[in-house]
Amino acid sequence: MNTNVIQINKNECIHCQVESNLSFRPLVEYLKTRLKTEQSVKSEFYRFLLEKIEKNEALLGNIPAEELSKYQDTLELIFTILTPLMANEDDLYWALSTPIPDQIFFSTNAFYNFFKDHDPKNKVSKDNEPVEKKQLKFIYNLILGRFYNFSSVLKNEIIYAHIDTETKLTSYYNIQTDTKFVEILHKGDLPEINFEELGQHFQDNSELEYLTEVLPLSNFLFEGFSVISITDVTLQHAIDGIRDALVNHNYQTEAYTHVIQALKTLGGNGNLEFGLMPFLTVNKKLVFDNKEFSQSMLINSAKASNLEEEVFYSLVDKYKENPRAIFVSSINDDQIDKDPFLRVLKAAGVCSYSVLPVYYNTQLAGVLEVYSSKEVLVDDKLLSRLRPAMPLIGQLFQYSIEEFDAKMDEVLMDKFTALQPSVEWKFNEAIWHFLQQNKNKSYHKLKEIETVTFKHMYPLFGAIDIRNSTVERNKALKDDMEIQLNSLISTLKAIRKHVYLELTDKLLFNCKDWIKRICDFASSNEENLLKEFLESEVYPFLSIIKGNYPKTADIIEKYFEVIVPETGDGFKNRRQLEVSMQLINTEVSQYLETAQQNLQSSYPCYFAKFRTDGVEYDIYIGQEIAPDKPFDLMYLKNIRLWQLTSMVEIARLSKGLIGEMPRPLETTHLIFIHSNAIDISFRNDERRFDVEGAYNIRYEVVKKRIDKVLIKNKNERLTQPHKISMVYFNAEEAKEYMEYITYMQDQGLLNDDLELLELDELQGVSGLKALRVGVKYVTEKKPKEIKPIDVDLIERELQKQL
Template sequence: DISIALKTLVGTDQIDFGLVPYLKLNNKLQINELSGFTSILIQLAKDQGNDEEQYEDLIEQYLLNPRTLIFPEITTEEYANYPMLKLLGSLEITSYALFPLYYNGKLVGCLELYTKKAEEFNGSTLTKIEAAFPLLAQLFQNIIIDFNNDIQDVVTDKFTALQPSVQWRFHEAAYNYMQSGARERNLPIEPVFFKNVYPFYGAVDIRNSSIQRNEAIRKDLYNHFEILEQTITAIKQTITLCKENEIPHEESIWNYKHLQELSDREILKTEDYLQRQIPTSLNNLKSIHPEISSIVDRYYQLTRSEGKTYEHRERYEKSLQMINVAVTRHLDDFNAELQNIFPCYFEKFRTDGVEFDIYLGQSIAPKIPFNDQLLSNFRLKQLSVLAEIAQTTNNLGPYFSLPLETTQLIFVYEKPIDVSFRIDEQRFDVEGSYNIRYQMVKKRIDKAHIRNTDERLTQPGKIAIVYFNSAEAKEYAGYIKKLQKQGLLNGDLEYLDIEELQGVEGLKALRVGVSLKRAINFS
């Protein structure tokens, strides 16, 4: 135990120690997160229910200007200058010191020294403890390194773990990196890429999600302004002699009866007004006029995040979450099924809905024979899973707190492409100028219209299949026919031309309705 060793060093057990390694997570200091390493001041502040932000601010101020603080016998004047020292009085601690510790010129933590017997706190004690500073600094540096490595291991394991289908190639690159001596010379690692893979793209989108979200926000803002108006009226009735400029002017409040006419930018300004400016005004009023405390407190109670002013947004988010959970379950099962057929790279992206990319090809699994029949199987299964997703999201309708609908989209790209792993973004991306066309089309088709109309290509209850060549249309018409026979798709297949998009022309689409009457078990 480090504390016992330090007590032996100073020659008395009447002195205690606090050890605080400078552990940061997302640039925020982590206090008392490591067993056995604690600060007596911070622990007392927590035990006595002190405001966390208050002592965190004090810590941050200290870290901006770290310095040795020594209080041989804490006086009333020192209590006034350093209010946190009052906490020590509850344990009858009379002497306290705080030493910053540095490793190679970098702050790595602090050492606290404290005692209930002031006579034990002398120059000899401090001289002896200073001898331990280099070892403690080394210890703290090791703790910081281990902490950061542990965090990274968990993140890699749980969030950005390499998919088994491509892991072999990264292991190969890592081995080459070490064997070549590039690691010792801190040279870049070799690029990881897969050539001639067939891309599959699919998307399940929430129809009019931005409109629905903004409508929910507007309704909540309306409720918020009603409560605010009632609050200001009550304040004026209570403090009739207050200065006019102390109360927010009603004309400075947005005319909430016209919230429907606000742009998205104006909505953001309105939210800032309610969340930042109004609380500042009300808190100032409350400090000057304590008699309105109950009115202001009631306003905060009524506008808390669990209340009426967030009701419609909460309903939207719950419905959205139900859809995304259901879609993700389908796609996870779909991925597992594909991996059993042939190893492939499968990646999901969360937007308002869910998008996914699949890369399939011999280069991903060099030791397993690849053939064109695999392509046909994957394409049929992709079409089938999107039909099942459409059924599921439709069947979820009665359970939504806010009605939402999904559209389903597939982009067919016949030619194989090359993909490489981008270390900076931790994902695969297309390689080569010609292949970038695939990525460009993907980003532009979700809002596309049918040529010479205002009708969106993607529609609720339907699957849109975007393609370039007639051979692709013929192939997918065969898959559609199979699923129609199974009762999964309707007999309403359409052949459509898509409007010219920026930098893209000649796109066509098949569109077919999904049989929504069929019950799907989505539990």
């Protein structure tokens, strides 16, 4: 036992000190009370200790901690009655301190060494409160409990962390203070406390300010001593760390890192490392190339060793058929022959490797890896330490699987289906009706799910097309074929210097003839004939020459490099064209996606975009989209003006991209104005909305044919770069849009060059007219974003009308 005085807080809490006396009088009172009821042999021991304390009057008064070393035998007797009989003082963290823990005056050797070797600054605290505030909370917690029978959620315990310098592992200790032998005296009458008011201060985290005013510490006296004990809670803290990762719903890389660190703490061996491998599936097949949901040594080693995926998948599939714990304490050649996957682990520096199956609700959810660069034996002791964590890891794996599946569904819904939040509510209703109608029915008697229909919807159509895309494709193809043929001619001439064959001259003649013919490519059939010539005559010829005449190998290889689609010069123009088209489509799609999300805030609408050579979109708006929000034609006007202003922004965006394109392309911009409402329904087979009724179908016919319409009596396409074209049927539609055009000309968005045009008849469609106006480009500074109509103003006006 140790009687050296340990200063805990080192006067860090001067301002929150309360008057206190170190005394054993409360213990004497306790022993006298016990002697009145104690009938066992313990009473003799209690009586002996009581007499010993009372002989030394100094122990009953206010004695300095430094003087208690004189009474070591008495303190050891106190230790004996306050601790279990079997407790070993070299293993027990136990001590006596002043009433308000500030000075420790008697402790076990284990406790003394703990404070000597561990830095108290390593305290783990979520709130990072200063020592003074924690001390005040401790004091008032005692006062409220003793005088007002008020229990605070604050516990008299502190968690400390210690990092072992050798193993680099963190150990956690719970330091608890027992105040059973502390008496609290109050000077004068005890004030009353409004507990409702106190409760409110606890919620506002201002309880200390309230308590110091109502219950000044100067009116209190603490007398007696406290008992301090320290418990190693490393294992529980590690388990709690894993549980926290689950509670916080953070199942990705950050959570996996925390869990692995907690497992290292659980293992208690600095040489151990852990890997987590949940079994993620796509179409019921396992997938592993996902860093977000997995941290596996085996996967990383397999990638580093370029192990074929099929081999890895077959290995794990085989394990799933018979999941079991695998223990390899030291990887050697004999084991590698039996289990080839150990080879990639050894190549990664792994010496020992073990796998533990992890289950969730009796279903295999993944595996836990235990590995080390040193020879480590996974024994029963280690397994028993890990066992409490296995159900939590199973739950973590299940969350990861669910999160992965949810991400797959999210992308599926976003990229491959037409379902949007604005119309999802109606699909939910249809699903619920379907489930109600088919409750308790057999499969062959199930009723069909109802068709989701929205009636009286106002349509808007817009198209951003890449100008002369077919012409550009043909030109890129001709340019590439010319490069390939010229490269082939050079190759054949070089071959002729090493090998003379009559067939070489014939192929040269054919190549020169094709160079003349590609200038007049008019159909895909001619393209196919050239492709057939190259694949059936040229490529076999070159392969034979390369094999029989090694001197020609480098020459022929250079030609084949030219015709590699991904990198060769023979595909350069088509690649550049594709990059340019993708750049336009991606930027326009992203703009529309962001813009329509803002548009939804004014009034919900259905917005569907799809790609052709450019980007087209449909918008439907009406009362049935949002039954709970009154619809007014002002919302339709707002969205029409938005459509026109967005076309200006897209035109400017496209023009700004020209400098970034490897093959410059221009865009045209078309709007179809249709004032009459139509009905739309969801086609389950095609997973998209379509119009209903013969009259409504006419709208679809016109929409699909107007992109190539000509101006009447002119051989000129309506759609032209740098202009916005608006096709309509009646004069009222044109009048509304002319007002928008005038407004936007005033805003500096459109040129003063409006044209009113009549259009050629289309198949089955006549009477079409168009407005066409030029876009004004601003080069000096970015134009201001135009807000078509103040949505809040519209809603206020609607409320007045309603």
